Amino acid sequence: MTDLNHQLTEAFPPPATRAEKEHWVFTKPQTFTRSAITQTADLDYSNAETWEHTLQPATWHQGQHALTLESNEQRTLVEFIIGDAPEALLTDTLDISLQQGSTLRHIRLHAGTQHQQRRIVNVTADENATYQQFTLTVGGTLSRTETLVDLIGEKAHAEVVSLNLLQGEEKADTLNHTHFKAPSCTADIRQRNVVADAAHAVFQGxxxxxxxxxxxxAYMLCQNILLGEKACASHKPELEIYADDVKCSHGATTGTLDEAHLFYLQARGIPKAQAKQMLIAAQVHDLIDNLPDAITARALALTEKWLKGVSHA
Amino acid sequence: MLKIENLQAKVAEDAGDKTILNGINLTVQAGEVHAIMGPNGAGKSTLAHVLSGKPGYEATNGTATLDGQNLLDMEEPDERAHSGLFLAFQYPVELPGVNAAQFLRTALNAHRTARGEEELNGADFLRLARAKMADLKMDDAFLKRAVNSGFSGGEKKRFEILQMALLEPKLAVLDETDSGLDIDALKIVANGVNAMRQDDRGFIVITHYQRLLDYIQPDYVHILANGKIVKSGGAELAKQLEAEGYDKVMAA
Known part of the structure; x- marks a missing residue:
């Protein structure tokens, strides 16, 4: 952890020193306002707001975005951050404010190699508002994703599902902080890390x-599947509770592929290497099959190459 | 077809290895159905696991040859499957994220590749799978689900029989296929097995109760106790067990 924090500080020095370098690109700060997003009553992806961003090598992409949903609005926000961009750095912040009864489905697909990214999402959810996040991270030398949710009105709900696919010496660090500030709020935090080679996944909730x-x-779960001898997962759940009538729990699993699952596939004639690949792919499909169809197709395309190349010796 | 000679086996457990099979001798000819019955802990499921090569189960002595090839010499379970062995699991595992159609097609094509045949394309596979599913009164929607994931007990067992129907093994071992089935599901499963009975295929039906054998008529019945076959007979032996209980029949 200390090692990773140190690397993060190294990777993300204050902007002033970075700006002196040539070739930095600042993405235009974007404000997702009510008029900027198409109404999507049924959370249908076809009408969703989509933001696509392709990373360029040796550039710094920086953005600050804000999004407010009025009472009872239902929206989907889809972000694609793509690029095999050596020495690129992406840092951005997204501030989301959900007013009473509104629902935001927020999907972020982030794929590429050799770049670093740091993303902070701040969410404030009022009474009966729902925030649903799905984040897929495929690769990246160093990623840090923070999701900080304040549930400020009664019966507000937060759901954060993250899937990290890591190999080589990649590192991904996920931080989820949910602050319950009103009665009867609920949260479901789920993290799955598939870690190959000598990669390292970190989860703090x-x-x-x-x-x-x-x-x-509230419930949080962190599942780690380690595919290499040197693959590593660190997870730290924290509970800080001042109310006396609550249900808060957490779980974590860390292991390799399930031997009984492998035997079942092999007993049907599927050779071991192929069976392992199917089981690794299943860890991915299990989560992305529930996304809207068009997103699932896009996410599958992003994960296919990773799955084909991953080492599972 | 299948010839098991003096098969001894142990299971790796936390407390150390435990010998479960103490010298099994059994010959199944093509076209025959053999039922293996026995009290809990007799070694019935262990026999199925040792034949199919489940990790943790180790044959320490003896042979089990299927059409002349010793299954126990084969390193991986998939090689045993390619040689014509099929195990219908007592507890099929749930595989969330593994699509049923893709799983069936991959398994079928692995068998075809091992036999030197061309792989089936998607359309031909679907046609074949749908025909087999209709025989088992299974809805097409099964193909879109994840393997066994959220299936009821009856659905899991029907899915096992569907796999058997698609893979067309030489020898099928059904491990307590009747457990967890209501009477309607039991009939569908039994009909599926009966439809596959033919001159060049053998079956070993492992069961705790006589009930399944009302629907799948065995040619031979064996009683397994303490890792050995202690009594063999015809279909009437199962009826005698039902009427008199294991203790009395084994003592006679």
Whole structure:
């Protein structure tokens, strides 16, 4: 952890020193406003706001985005961040404000190699509002993704699902912080890391429950599948609870592919190497099959190359 | 077809290795159905696992040859499957994220490749799978689901029989296929097995109860106890077991 934090500080020095370098590109700060997003009552992807960004080598992409949903609005935001861009750096912040009864489905597909990224999402959810995030990260030398959610109104709900596919010496660090500031709020945090070679996945999750936030119901789960002898996963769940009538729990699993699953496939005549590949792919499909069809297709295309090349010796 | 001679086997357990099979001798000729019955812990499922090459189960002595090839010499379970052995699991595992159609097609094509045949394309596979599914009264929607994931007990067992129907093994071992089935599902599964009975295929039906054998008529019945076959007979032996219980029949 200390090692990784150190590397993060190295990777993300203050902008002033970085700006002196040539070739830095600043992405235009974007404000996703009400008028900028198509109404999507049924959370249908075909009408969703989409933001596509291709990383260029040796550039710094920086952005600051904001999005507000009015009462009872339902929206989908889809982000594609793509690029095999050596020495590229992406740092951006997204501030999301969800007013009463609104729902945001937020999907972020991030794929590429040899670049570094740091993303911070700040969410404020009022009464009965729902924030659903799905983040897919495929590769990247060093990634840091922070999702900080404040549930400020009764019965607000947060769902954050992250899938990281890592190989080589890639590192991905995910931080989820959910702050319960009103009664009867719920949260479901799920992280899955598939880690090959000598890659390293880090997960930190925290539930902070204020005294007023009675009847909080929250769960976090971190599943790590290690495919290499030197593959590594670190996870740290934290609970800080000041209310006395709450349900907060966490779970974590770390292991290799399931031997019983492997035997079942082999007993049907599927050779071991192919069976392993099917089981690794299953870890991915299990999560992305639930996305809207058009997104699933895009996500599958992004993961296919990784799955074909991954080492599972 | 299948000839098991003096098969001894042990299971690796936390507390150390445990010998489960103490010298099994059994010959199944092509076209025959052999039922293996026995009390809990007799070694019935262990026999199925040792034949199919489940990790942790080790044959320490003896041979099990299928059409002249010793199964126990084969390193990997998939080689045993390619040689014509099929195990219908007592507890089929759930594989979330593994699409059923893709799984069936991959398994079928692995067999075809091993036999030196061309792989089936998607359209031909679907035609074949749908025909086999209709026989088992299975909905096409099964193909879109994840393997065994969220299936009921009956659906899992029908899915096992569907796999058997597609892979067309020389010898099928059904491990307590009747467990967890209601009577309607039991009939569908039994009909699926009966439809596959033919002169060049053998079956070993492992079961705890006589009930399944009302629907799948065995040619021979064997009683397994303490890792050995202690009594063999015809279909009437199963009925006698049902009427008199294991203790009395084995003592006679």
């Amino acid at each position: 925290k539930f902070h429950v204020d005294q007023i936030a009675q009847q909080t119901d």
